[in-house]
Amino acid sequence: MTNNPVAVFDSGIGSLSIIRELKKAVPAEDLLYFADRAHFPYGNKSHQQLLEITVNTINYLKRYKPKLVVMASNTPSVQVLEEVKKRVGGMPIIGVRPPLKEAVRLTKKKHIGIMATAGTINSKELENQIRREVPQHILVTKFNASPIVELVENGVHLENERRTFDVVSRVLGDGVDEKIDVMTLSSTHLPFVKSYLNALLPTVRFVDPAQMVAKDVRKFLSFYRMAKKSGSGRLQILVSDGKREFEKSIRAMGVREPVEEVFLTF
16 A cells, blocks of 8 residues: 555646645655646536536546545635545545635734635635634635636746736735735645735735645655655656646646546546
8 A cells, every 4th residue: 555656636737736745745655646627627616516526536546546635626625525535435535725724823914815716715615614713803805816727727827927917916906915914825726826926915925735735645644654665756647638738837837747648437
């Protein structure tokens, strides 16, 4: 079991922000990265659609015998993770959620922002998480970052600086930094535009949960004695649609491994 891979999936490029941190935290582990572009974007799917897609995806990934699956997308992690765990019996799954406790710890202005997809922003599950983790005296403002997620998935942030700036500024609106001092990057696509966010809002701290997820993975593997002890981990990449554009984007982001296109029946 120790030599089996850790599978990481989302609807495209987002997983790479998690994989970057996993390579630092668990360098010996083999990683299987599945970019499910056939179902991009997760952010506009209904609860039921998300549940079906993620259950089917994890059942599909079982053929690669992963010892752990990382659901590297906030949208399904926030909305359906607990239901998915019940449905896929026995497969350990770690999700990624808005790091609200960390944001609460860091804010001095008592006002935090959450950047996420439309699906996450409008979900009752996010509302419940806010109620559980954010004290009432701290204000929360949500930002629909779906337009940025789309732009990153299409590789626009790599070749069109002007347009990226425009889309990011439109999502943020005006005067954000007067009120808010901490924002969560609650889509795994968002770390790829962090330089734009920092340029637009230099006084705001952006919290990316990728390191926390990588730490959770490391703890899980060591606790269950599943950690691979030596060697340097390999990365295997699968994509379910649009292989050419996907390859072009990840090459521009420094990823050299070959990409295999797979065809899903769901």
